[in-house]
Amino acid sequence: MKKEEYNINFKVPESYFETFEERLFSKMAEENFPKTTGFKIPDHYFENLQVQVLNEVETSEKPKKVIQLFPRKYFGYAAAIAACLILGFTFFNTQHNTSQLDSLQFAAIDTYIEEGNLSLDLYDVTSYIEDEDIANIDLDAKYFTDSSLKEYLLENIDTETLINEQ
Amino acid sequence: MVEEQELVTALQTQGAKEAAFRELVAQYKERLYWQIRNMVLDHDDADDVLQNTFIKVFRNIDSFKGESKLHTWMYRIAANESITFLNKKAKRHNVSLDNIKDNAVRKLETDVYFEGDQLQLQFQKAIATLPERQRLIFTMKYFEDHTFEELSEILETSVGGLKSSYHIAVKKITEFIKTNETL
Numbered sequence: 001m002k003k004e005e006y007n008i009n010f011k012v013p014e015s016y017f018e019t020f021e022e023r024l025f026s027k028m029a030e031e032n033f034p035k036t037t038g039f040k041i042p043d044h045y046f047e048n049l050q051v052q053v054l055n056e057v058e059t060s061e062k063p064k065k066v067i068q069l070f071p072r073k074y075f076g077y078a079a080a081i082a083a084c085l086i087l088g089f090t091f092f093n094t095q096h097n098t099s100q101l102d103s104l105q106f107a108a109i110d111t112y113i114e115e116g117n118l119s120l121d122l123y124d125v126t127s128y129i130e131d132e133d134i135a136n137i138d139l140d141a142k143y144f145t146d147s148s149l150k151e152y153l154l155e156n157i158d159t160e161t162l163i164n165e166q
Numbered sequence: 167m168v169e170e171q172e173l174v175t176a177l178q179t180q181g182a183k184e185a186a187f188r189e190l191v192a193q194y195k196e197r198l199y200w201q202i203r204n205m206v207l208d209h210d211d212a213d214d215v216l217q218n219t220f221i222k223v224f225r226n227i228d229s230f231k232g233e234s235k236l237h238t239w240m241y242r243i244a245a246n247e248s249i250t251f252l253n254k255k256a257k258r259h260n261v262s263l264d265n266i267k268d269n270a271v272r273k274l275e276t277d278v279y280f281e282g283d284q285l286q287l288q289f290q291k292a293i294a295t296l297p298e299r300q301r302l303i304f305t306m307k308y309f310e311d312h313t314f315e316e317l318s319e320i321l322e323t324s325v326g327g328l329k330s331s332y333h334i335a336v337k338k339i340t341e342f343i344k345t346n347e348t349l
């Protein structure tokens with residue numbers, strides 16, 4: 001069979017034929033899966049949901065009554081104390097330049113995050129990171145030893161995906 | 167049905183916001199519910215996550231810049247909320263995410279809001295073995311008929327990567343069902 005006769009004007013996506021079997025067998029396997037989930041919902045759930053969501057939003061939007069912790073007459077004293085504190089901090093901080101952050105151990109930060117004290121999920125975090133930031137990360141070898149990197153990759157990378165994504 | 171762009175404009179305009187939000191909830195409540203339910207399995211949990219999703223949409227609509235489509239953005243919030251919910255639940259009960267999924271799928275056997283047969287139950291058990299992101303990709307594609315292109319926008323992943331994850335998921339589910347069918 002002359003292969004050239006069939007592909008004069010048409011092209012196929014890259015790796016189309018190489019991955020054809022995979023897609024075909026996947027499709028055939030899918031044919032045997034149930035078509036529905038079997039999940040049910042309570043009667044009138046969606047009608048009631050509308051009301052519930054709107055109530056919830058209204059409640060969270062209503063301005064709450066503010067109770068003054070300090071009556072206005074004390075504002076003058078409070079401002080004077082605050083000014084003294086700011087001046088005091090500025091003065092004493094110029095005496096010591098060493099940052100507290102340096103002494104904060106990475107392990108302590110890890111534990112803080114692992115214990116769920118930082119209420120951000122992976123997607124929230126990644127949404128704040130630009131490509132440029134990733135390029136600028138200084139991956140200092142002292143933080144990641146070869147063995148710990150290897151261990152991390154073995155545990156976390158889906159090799160099949162890696163191979164398929166090339 | 168109100169066009170999406172009109173809806174966004176109304177949602178970002180004081181005075182029109184509440185009516186537009188009402189319309190938004192009416193349009194998307196069912197689609198988002200099923201996406202979430204496929205992840206958390208339990209109806210009450212799905213209800214919680216769905217309400218949180220809409221509240222998050224309402225609170226953040228002013229910062230929505232239209233870089234993606236409104237519905238894409240909402241599906242993404244629902245996906246993130248579902249995964250965050252499962253992680254928080256695991257943390258709260260001090261167990262692993264796998265434990266949470268095992269329990270949820272085991273509870274289906276006595277759940278009044280599950281009327282699936284043995285095959286459907288086995289199917290849910292198989293899906294529960296997938297890693298979270300793969301489970302999301304599989305359920306959104308298989309049950310909700312999203313195209314890979316739509317999924318690529320929602321999950322911000324390449325079409326090639328999604329296809330590959332989907333096929334791996336199908337393979338894992340098939341193997342699970344095959345291994346467990348005689349049990």
